[in-house]
Amino acid sequence: MFEKSTWIRLPRNVVVGHGVIDQVVDVVDELHLQGRPLFVTSPTPREVAADPIAAQFEAAGIDPVIVTVETASFDAVERIIETAEAEEVTYLVGIGGGKAIDIAKMASHHLEMGFCSVPTAASHDGIVSNRGSVPDGDTRHSVAAKPPLAVVADTSVLAQAPWELTTAGCADIISNYTAVMDWRLAKRLKDVEYSEYAAALSEMTAEILVGNADLVRPGIEESAWIVSKALMSSGVAMSIADSSRPASGAEHLFSHQLDRLEPDAALHGHQVGVGSIMTAYLHGGEDGIWRDIHDALDSIDAPTTAAELGIDDETVLEALTTCHEIRDRYTVLGDGMNERAAREVATVTGVIE
Numbered sequence: 001m002f003e004k005s006t007w008i009r010l011p012r013n014v015v016v017g018h019g020v021i022d023q024v025v026d027v028v029d030e031l032h033l034q035g036r037p038l039f040v041t042s043p044t045p046r047e048v049a050a051d052p053i054a055a056q057f058e059a060a061g062i063d064p065v066i067v068t069v070e071t072a073s074f075d076a077v078e079r080i081i082e083t084a085e086a087e088e089v090t091y092l093v094g095i096g097g098g099k100a101i102d103i104a105k106m107a108s109h110h111l112e113m114g115f116c117s118v119p120t121a122a123s124h125d126g127i128v129s130n131r132g133s134v135p136d137g138d139t140r141h142s143v144a145a146k147p148p149l150a151v152v153a154d155t156s157v158l159a160q161a162p163w164e165l166t167t168a169g170c171a172d173i174i175s176n177y178t179a180v181m182d183w184r185l186a187k188r189l190k191d192v193e194y195s196e197y198a199a200a201l202s203e204m205t206a207e208i209l210v211g212n213a214d215l216v217r218p219g220i221e222e223s224a225w226i227v228s229k230a231l232m233s234s235g236v237a238m239s240i241a242d243s244s245r246p247a248s249g250a251e252h253l254f255s256h257q258l259d260r261l262e263p264d265a266a267l268h269g270h271q272v273g274v275g276s277i278m279t280a281y282l283h284g285g286e287d288g289i290w291r292d293i294h295d296a297l298d299s300i301d302a303p304t305t306a307a308e309l310g311i312d313d314e315t316v317l318e319a320l321t322t323c324h325e326i327r328d329r330y331t332v333l334g335d336g337m338n339e340r341a342a343r344e345v346a347t348v349t350g351v352i353e
């Protein structure tokens, strides 16, 4: 008897393009969100976007509560929940990079309230996904949450963000290649839940981005357009799978372990990009796609070495040899690499000297 069922949650409105930040009130109205919103933002995004959006709301007779968060933490999520309850707000808007958006996403999930995402940086695919990632004890990877009801991504805002945030978003997408390889491997070896649609969408997203890599250049608004569309698509793949599997394999384990060993050393996307070079080598050896991944990252100015990440070689080796332990997710790392093998892959791929 056929007993499968699935529940795919996706954003209802995805609004991307030049000047769309002026349409946040319309987007909220179209979703029939009523009452008072709480804006979750961080210092720079507040100046760049949250204050101008608040002025729009005020002009429409709506008085938003604004909370500025400095760091991504569970305390910050708690603070938002308390403020939302005290101020009797009815929905949340996350305005900023991953920090503000994830805090809003996690708080709205807890409050069972609607939430909209207004990214000011195209830095990773969490801006649209159904996953929330806030450091909790030793945990750095994302957990299940709900996707935003709407995403409003203004390319003129994204194009003015520091260039490295955009290259980090690109690298997060390029890493989908190895994430999907790991997912297929886990399907073959461990019979894990697998979605061919989500895997194909995730791979295709990476292919389209790499195919357009020569259009991804600093100061060009079209770059923000290309990267944000890829981030949306990757987020949708995660929502279809109801898992981060299509966009997160061993290269993400490597990055999460670096975050534990050396917090804030480098951006998420940059770390997963370097991880992806090495795990592509583990999958395909010398003739595999590791060079293509390396060259794609290089062509958009993303780091390809430990030195470019600002992380020393020994930390890279420690992360490689221990990261299989941090989550129950089978990947090409299997039950772990030994130090010699880790040194070999990191050296052959030029990640360490």
Ligand SMILES: NC(=O)C1=CN([C@@H]2O[C@H](COP(=O)(O)OP(=O)(O)OC[C@H]3O[C@@H](n4cnc5c(N)ncnc54)[C@H](OP(=O)(O)O)[C@@H]3O)[C@@H](O)[C@H]2O)C=CC1
Binding pocket: 042, 043, 044, 045, 048, 072, 096, 097, 098, 099, 100, 102, 120, 121, 123, 124, 125, 126, 127, 129, 131, 132, 133, 134, 135, 142, 157, 158, 160, 161, 162, 165, 267, 268
């Ligand atoms: N949900 C998911 O699946 C994922 C979530 N994450 C999470 O996302 C977070 C990292 O995201 P990331 O976006 O890199 O971090 P932040 O939100 O901290 O943003 C990075 C930096 O960019 C600044 N910034 C943002 N927008 C602009 C802008 N338009 N102009 C100038 N500066 C800007 C921020 O300023 P300021 O310091 O003033 O805030 C901050 O210094 C982490 O908390 C991580 O756990 C990461 C990957 C996946």
Ligand SMILES: O=C(CO)COP(=O)(O)O
Binding pocket: 124, 125, 126, 131, 133, 140, 141, 142, 143, 172, 244, 247, 248, 252, 253
């Ligand atoms: O960053 C992500 C996808 O790009 C989310 O992956 P994790 O579930 O490993 O945190």
Ligand SMILES: [Zn+2]
Binding pocket: 124, 125, 172, 247, 248, 252, 268, 272
């Ligand atoms: Zn990622």
